[in-house]
């Protein structure tokens with residue numbers, strides 16, 4: 001297996017293979033860049049078909065975290081970890097504690113948080129072995145309600161702010177009253193987003209493979225349920241992908257009627273050229289890693305001496321960053337995802353984080 005000549009290798013600072021025989025832990029931690037601060041990134045547990053697939057994922061995702069944290073103006077670099085295994089069958093407290101030991105050995109260069117396949121409870125196990133863990137403490141949501149360490153409500157709030165910015169830019173509207181939004185996936189993030197949009201007066205269409213999640217939104221918010229195929233075709237203002245990656249592709253882009261794509265899902269563009277395709281169709285795309293940074297902002301400031309209103313202020317700044325990207329993209333006549341990458345590189349390659 002290659003590393004330095006791997007197609008996802010991008011001058012990563014450190015890649016660590018971790019093993020613990022007693023618990024069965026097999027994991028990889030990748031630290032992409034620490035120019036702005038320690039590399040924070042989630043720990044994903046997934047039954048990868050091969051070690052090569054796991055390495056591919058961790059290299060790609062850790063690089064993405066550098067860009068995300070730089071654009072969110074956080075004093076953080078980018079990292080990620082993957083545990084090879086099925087979280088439903090192979091996850092044990094001992095395995096998570098072994099992961100904690102692996103994180104501890106990096107002495108704070110990498111800070112771990114939850115990701116798909118891991119939970120707040122898992123981070124608490126990891127936290128028994130290392131203090132370099134985030135996403136575990138209770139805190140408050142954007143409405144002032146006490147909540148767990150799960151960052152999803154803050155991710156949703158950032159997406160909400162980003163939709164407002166996108167709508168302002170593309171449709172010239174300063175509020176969301178009557179704006180029609182189709183949400184694909186009403187899980188942890190999607191359902192919080194739906195509630196915020198509903199409070200702001202938006203009309204909602206929702207789709208999810210989990211029918212209970214859809215019914216909850218129909219009963220609670222009067223959302224209109226739609227099928228997985230329909231959700232892309234709808235005559236709405238905003239399409240908000242909040243389920244899977246690669247939803248913007250050769251098959252879906254020609255079918256889109258929405259003038260804005262703005263949602264929480266990671267890696268929405270199947271390939272980079274699909275960002276260009278959206279721009280050519282006159283659809284405004286809010287780059288995924290910019291709009292979905294609310295969660296990383298939330299975990300970054302956990303346990304630090306900073307109030308929730310300040311965290312909220314930083315999440316609200318996602319709207320300002322998107323405004324800057326949209327203006328630059330318009331001025332340079334370039335797709336928004338390319339402008340976002342360029343802005344991120346300006347921030348992590350050339351200078352240290354703002355305090």
Ligand code: NAD
Pocket residue numbers: 151152153155184185186187188189190207208209210213228242243244245264265266292293295
């Ligand atoms: P989740 O698993 O809680 O929710 C995803 C929802 O999508 C589930 O309800 C699932 O049933 C549904 N879904 C799966 N396939 C679908 C399909 N084909 N069509 C419609 N619905 C489908 O995950 P989440 O935490 O809400 O995250 C959603 C997305 O946002 C993911 O891509 C995640 O990587 C990204 N994200 C999440 C956070 C966070 O703080 N949770 C932060 C940044 C990015």
